[in-house]
Amino acid sequence: MASAQSLVTFTGVQKTYDGTHLVVRDLNLVIQKGEFLSLLGPSGSGKTTTLMMLAGFESPTAGEISLDGVPITRTPPHKRNFGMVFQNYALFPHMTVADNIAYPLTVRKLGQSEREAKVKRALDMVQMSPMGDRFPSQLSGGQQQRVALARALVFDPQLVLMDEPLGALDKQLREHMQLELKALHRRLGVTFVYVTHDQSEALTMSDRVAVFNEGVIQQIAPVEHLYETPVNRFVASFVGDNSVLEARVTRTDGDQCTVALADGTVLVGINVNQTRAGDAVQCSVRPERIAVVTDQGPTDNLVTATVDDVIYFGDHLRLRCVVGEQTEISVKVALHQQAHFDVGQRIKLHFPPAHLRIYR
Numbered sequence: 001m002a003s004a005q006s007l008v009t010f011t012g013v014q015k016t017y018d019g020t021h022l023v024v025r026d027l028n029l030v031i032q033k034g035e036f037l038s039l040l041g042p043s044g045s046g047k048t049t050t051l052m053m054l055a056g057f058e059s060p061t062a063g064e065i066s067l068d069g070v071p072i073t074r075t076p077p078h079k080r081n082f083g084m085v086f087q088n089y090a091l092f093p094h095m096t097v098a099d100n101i102a103y104p105l106t107v108r109k110l111g112q113s114e115r116e117a118k119v120k121r122a123l124d125m126v127q128m129s130p131m132g133d134r135f136p137s138q139l140s141g142g143q144q145q146r147v148a149l150a151r152a153l154v155f156d157p158q159l160v161l162m163d164e165p166l167g168a169l170d171k172q173l174r175e176h177m178q179l180e181l182k183a184l185h186r187r188l189g190v191t192f193v194y195v196t197h198d199q200s201e202a203l204t205m206s207d208r209v210a211v212f213n214e215g216v217i218q219q220i221a222p223v224e225h226l227y228e229t230p231v232n233r234f235v236a237s238f239v240g241d242n243s244v245l246e247a248r249v250t251r252t253d254g255d256q257c258t259v260a261l262a263d264g265t266v267l268v269g270i271n272v273n274q275t276r277a278g279d280a281v282q283c284s285v286r287p288e289r290i291a292v293v294t295d296q297g298p299t300d301n302l303v304t305a306t307v308d309d310v311i312y313f314g315d316h317l318r319l320r321c322v323v324g325e326q327t328e329i330s331v332k333v334a335l336h337q338q339a340h341f342d343v344g345q346r347i348k349l350h351f352p353p354a355h356l357r358i359y360r
Helices: 047-055 097-107 112-125 141-153 171-188 199-205 223-228 233-238
Strands: 006-016 022-032 036-040 062-067 082-085 159-163 191-196 208-213 216-222 243-253 256-260 266-271 280-285 291-293 302-312 316-322 329-334 346-350 357-359
Touching: 006 047, 022 047, 022 191, 022 216, 036 047, 036 199, 047 082, 047 159, 047 191, 047 208, 082 141, 097 112, 097 141, 112 141, 141 159, 141 171, 171 199, 191 199, 199 223, 208 223, 208 233, 216 223, 216 233, 233 280, 233 357, 243 266, 243 329, 266 280, 316 346
Parallel strands: 036 191, 036 208, 082 159, 159 191, 266 357
Antiparallel strands: 006 022, 006 062, 208 216, 243 256, 243 280, 256 266, 280 357, 291 346, 302 316, 302 346, 316 329
């Protein structure tokens, strides 16, 4: 992150639309200056409502939002100096690209020469310099999104808010724009707050990710921590692929615990939620952490599985395996291992204790 200084603080923020159901409940969140923060979660989790309260389009039912220590809960949107980028671009069809970008400057009554200089700089910033005289209908989806981004940045906002801005683009263009946005953020150092339900998008671009579910932040962390050390079942299942086995705790030992599968297989892993002996739990591990074991491999934390399907992904094989009566688990095998697998084959899998996370 560019800075450890706080820019925005949510304190005890709640939001209800019907007076009964809380869409956002007791939100305490600090957004740092210069960071790229993604709000990630399924539909209805509260992430977009949080963004709309920050933008000023929605008011909290309770709590306070502060900017640089000054409360802005009752400050109207146009006085917050925030840039906003929507999924549908929201460009004016009757205006040229340059006029669309200049619009926030016109509203702020900047002089023509200053306006033109800022528009030129914004066009350069998003690599659209030759297209200032075109109309939105003459642009591709990716180009329209760049114009919307330039318009959000042209007046040097303290904060840029984005609500699923790449959702309407095709996969290849979306991935290209993710890299462009990340590079632009790094170059400008402006604070970005980005709403998405796409976990790979959040992991690709962000400094930190806040994972929402049922109006509550389940975990907020740098992307590598979020992926490697999810704090609960929801985060583990929502962020990245997981292979999960049902088990029961037989013993606890500090940060670790021992569990038994239904067939008696014993595994040791990290006791994430302070489970106790006798608790029914889920054992969660990333598919790339599971190793297919030969006779010379590890002898602990082994699970016997049957290969149900072999899928070729170009850079790796994905094995879908059945363990006893459990649901299928997934195993990633790097192609350089040059192993061959057949459907119905019995294999041994090693679940590393350091990466096997046990959740209540």
